[in-house]
Amino acid sequence: MNCEETRLLFSDFYDRDLSEEIRALVRQHLVSCAECQDEYENFKKALKILKKFKTRDVPRDYMTILKKRRENKTLRKRNRKLSPP
Amino acid sequence: MDADEINLIERAKAGEEQAFNEIFCREQRNIYNLMLQITGDTATADDLTQEALFQAFCHLPDFRFESSFRTWLSKIAINLFRKECRRKSRHVSICLEKIKIPANKDHPERIAIKREMQWCILHSLEHHVPRKYGIAIILRDLQNYSYKDIAEILEWSIGKTKTCIHRGRQILREHFVNGRCKGFGSNYQCYCEGISRI
Numbered sequence: 001m002n003c004e005e006t007r008l009l010f011s012d013f014y015d016r017d018l019s020e021e022i023r024a025l026v027r028q029h030l031v032s033c034a035e036c037q038d039e040y041e042n043f044k045k046a047l048k049i050l051k052k053f054k055t056r057d058v059p060r061d062y063m064t065i066l067k068k069r070r071e072n073k074t075l076r077k078r079n080r081k082l083s084p085p
Numbered sequence: 086m087d088a089d090e091i092n093l094i095e096r097a098k099a100g101e102e103q104a105f106n107e108i109f110c111r112e113q114r115n116i117y118n119l120m121l122q123i124t125g126d127t128a129t130a131d132d133l134t135q136e137a138l139f140q141a142f143c144h145l146p147d148f149r150f151e152s153s154f155r156t157w158l159s160k161i162a163i164n165l166f167r168k169e170c171r172r173k174s175r176h177v178s179i180c181l182e183k184i185k186i187p188a189n190k191d192h193p194e195r196i197a198i199k200r201e202m203q204w205c206i207l208h209s210l211e212h213h214v215p216r217k218y219g220i221a222i223i224l225r226d227l228q229n230y231s232y233k234d235i236a237e238i239l240e241w242s243i244g245k246t247k248t249c250i251h252r253g254r255q256i257l258r259e260h261f262v263n264g265r266c267k268g269f270g271s272n273y274q275c276y277c278e279g280i281s282r283i
Contacts, residue, residue, distance in 0.1 A: 011251035017232070046258035050226045053206050055118040059131055062113045062138055063106060069139050 001025045006036050010043050086153045094154055098145055109138060112155060115228075116162050122223045123166055125207040133169065137162035152237050156230070160238040163220065170216075213260040218253025225250050 006029045012018045013026050030037050096104035116137055120130035140161050148157060210219040217239075224230045224238060236246040 008251075011254050012247070014254075015232075017247075042262050043254065043258045046261045047226055047254060049261060050206060050222070050257075053122070053227055055114065056121065058114050058117045058134075059127065062117075062134060063110050065135055066109065066138050066142060070142060073143070 001029045003029075003033060003036050006030070006033070007039060010040055013040075014044065014047065086150060090154060091150060094145075094148065094150070098148070105142075108154060109141070112158055113138065115155060116158055119159060119223070119228060120162055120166065122207065122210070122227055123163070123220055125211045129169070133162060133165050136165050140165065152234065156234045156237055159224070159228075159230075160240075163238055209257060209260055214253050214256050218249050218256065221246060221249045222253045222257065226254075 006026055009018065009022065009026050013023065016023075018026065030040055090108075093104050093108050097108050113134065117130055117134045120133045120137070121127060124130050124133065137158065141158050144161070148154070152160075210223065214222065221235060221239065224235045225232075230238070232243055232246050232250075235241075235250075236243045239246065241249070
């Protein structure tokens with residue numbers, strides 16, 4: 001496996017989405033090629049940065065808003081039924 | 086999907102208020118964060134979350150258990166986002182400019198935001214990765230969806246999903262490396278700093 005082929009598989013290698021056989025070939029190349037090893041380390045670091053993203057609390061209780069909208073919808077439906085054609 | 090979730094949704098579909106509240110309540114935070122990650126704008130995320138939850142309520146009888154409830158809800162929210170993008174020019178409606186970051190570089194809040202990299206992550210995904218790749222990366226690496234679920238949400242093939250995530254990750258890596266992002270070393274000198282409008 002050459003450098004280009006290896007780099008194309010970085011994403012699948014990271015996700016463990018490769019067969020054992022191909023995974024072993026990628027690992028073998030990474031051990032023997034310092035440049036690809038460096039590239040893969042950077043690739044992993046970029047994805048680790050994403051993991052630092054912290055989720056936020058909801059700015060308001062959407063259930064209250066949803067309840068109001070549901071009630072309005074029901075009311076509109078009822079009014080349509082009551083109004084003469 | 087586990088049996089408890091199926092049971093809960095069945096009860097919600099049958100009109101049981103408590104089940105409805107439980108299933109929607111536990112998803113609201115996730116949907117809000119997904120929309121925030123994709124749009125980078127709290128007001129847009131707020132609007133889209135409200136609308137997505139309402140649409141999910143309206144279409145709940147159509148839910149066929151072909152995916153998890155979360156996947157289904159995410160698909161609704163992303164379709165709303167795409168519709169919004171088509172309706173408005175991207176840079177008018179969805180822009181990181183709207184995140185209120187103090188203009189003064191020495192302002193403690195600005196320093197804190199950047200230290201936590203919230204701004205940097207959203208900015209990079211919004212401005213340095215093509216949008217379709219950015220959304221796929223958010224679903225995979227921030228939301229931890231499987232490739233199968235991402236393909237379902239974005240209505241792509243598994244092959245396209247994998248290719249887009251791979252390309253997006255490569256672009257992101259190049260951006261962080263070229264920008265000498267602080268995640269890669271002590272000398273923080275992200276080139277976003279020079280071209281961003283904040």
